[in-house]
Structures are given as C-alpha cells and as structure tokens.
Amino acid sequence: MGRHSCCYKQKLRKGLWSPEEDEKLVRHIAKYGHGCWSSVPKLADLQRCGKSCRLRWINYLRPDLKRGTFSQQEEKLIIELHAAVGNRWSQIAAQLPGRTDNEIKNYWNSCIKKKLRQSGIDPSTHRPLSEVEGGEDKEAMASGRTSTSAPPPSHTIECTPLRQPNDDANDLVVPSSFSISVPDLRCLEAGSCSNTSANSANCSSEFELQISSSSGSLFDSSIFQWLELFPSKGAQLHFDGEPEDLKWSEYLNGTIGSDDGLLGEIKKE
C-alpha cells in the first residue's frame, strides 16, 4: 500500500493551521459536509491533504468538542478504560463525549502516566510497580498494535453469584460459579457492536458477552446481553441504561450491579 496517495502531491502545506485555513475548512464543512475527505482540500481551496483536513476537523474544529481540562471523573474513566482495552484511544474516546482520541492520548502520556507511576502503579499493566519491575515490554503489552497478529485483549472473569439459585420469585437459575469471557473489548464502543461472535446484527445499542459455565450446561455457549444483569428472565445478562452508563468501575473493581441488587462478584484474571 505505502503512503496515502494525497501525501505524494506537491505544494501541500504542512504544520500548524492558520485561522484563515480553519475558517475555510469550517465554512466548507458547514455548507457541504465533509463528504469524501480527499476532495475537501480542493473544494475548500486548501493546500492541504485530505487526511490533514480530516484530522484538523476531528481534533480541533468539530463543534461538539468539549476542550478544557479533564475532570476527575473523566480521568478515572480513562484509567479504567485503559486497564480494559489498552492503548485503544479511539475506543476510550468513544466513552468520553466531546473528547478526541488524540486529546486523550496526549493527556495519558503527559499526565496520567506520571500520576500512576507516582502512586506506584505501572501505567501499562495497571499493576503495582513492584510486581512488574524488570518484566517484559510493558508498553507493548498495553498496545494492541505492537504485532499485526496479536489478538485483542481478552478477559475471562470468574463470577461467584451472590444470589443463590432459585432463592426468590424471579426464579433465576444460577450455577454455583461461572465465568464470563469477553472475546474482544473493542465491541464496547458506544452504540456499535461488530466483533461479537453471534447475533451482532441486532445489537446497535447493546453489547454481548460470551458466557460459559463451570458447573453445567445451563450457560454453555449462550449469548447474553450486556445491558443489564436482570434475573427475572432466565439466564440473561444485561446492564441498564445507555452505553455510557455502563458501570465500568464496578466491572473493573469486581462487582456487577443491577436493579435487583448484586448478582455476582467478579475477579479479573
């Protein structure tokens, strides 16, 4: 493949954008939309390549950008999401409305990494520094792009139900223990789900988890919804709310909640 074709073209400006260029780009997109990015520079009378225009729009000119410093809540969410998906900035950005992947990446590299190290946590593995000292390439572990054949991070979560089987009218049948295997956390992108193993066509606002049981056939090879962990309809696992309402802290810290109370305790492997 090699370089993008637009990069071969000569006489294209590089470097910082001038206010005039910004104005041209904004005016063009406001009027016509971006359409095909490669044609934007010509139509908007800009001496830039299409990729440069796209980047400028996405990272700086888009009207829905939040900008400004990150809140504590946002920072916490970034750390939690990074622990789950690694350096997949676009997926992390999808959970933070108004923030761009570039912005989050920069914030991570300049601030969060430092803070985590100062508090004795390895920013790549999210484990205590004492545990990972002298280990393997930690940056590579966190990055999903270090190898073209590297599979996405997969999480197997051991669950011990707090609610006993058939202990109430909801008649939920829960095995004594079960595990949740998340084959590809990339599917946790807001509003989309393209990488799950089955039934992905109808999950525009839902996410699926593959669940296998350690104590019988009840949960074997079943697909459950991610949106709420709802005990009254048999073996369905979902969470309430919009994708951004997912209880990440609970997911990562070890509990899954639902309207009906806790159903399981999660141990991350």
Next chain:
DNA sequence: AATACCTTCAACCGCCTCCTT
C-alpha cells in the same frame, strides 16, 4: 535577564482495514 530544561499538544507518519474496481 538569559539560558536551559520540561511539559503540552497539534500535527504528521506509517501502517492497517475496508471497499471498490
């Protein structure tokens, strides 16, 4: 006040995947 060093962040680079031809 001058210089060196550090931090931030916008933008580029190169690679990947998807889609069209």
Next chain:
DNA sequence: CAAGGAGGCGGTTGAAGGTAT
C-alpha cells in the same frame, strides 16, 4: 483475486509556552 483508493488508528515528533536555575 489482486490492486489501489480512502478512512481510521496509534505512535511519534517538534514547536511553543512555561518553569527552574
């Protein structure tokens, strides 16, 4: 099926501004 265009992504760079000496 292969080639190439286009969009998207993560890593990296370097200019600008801030802070320390």
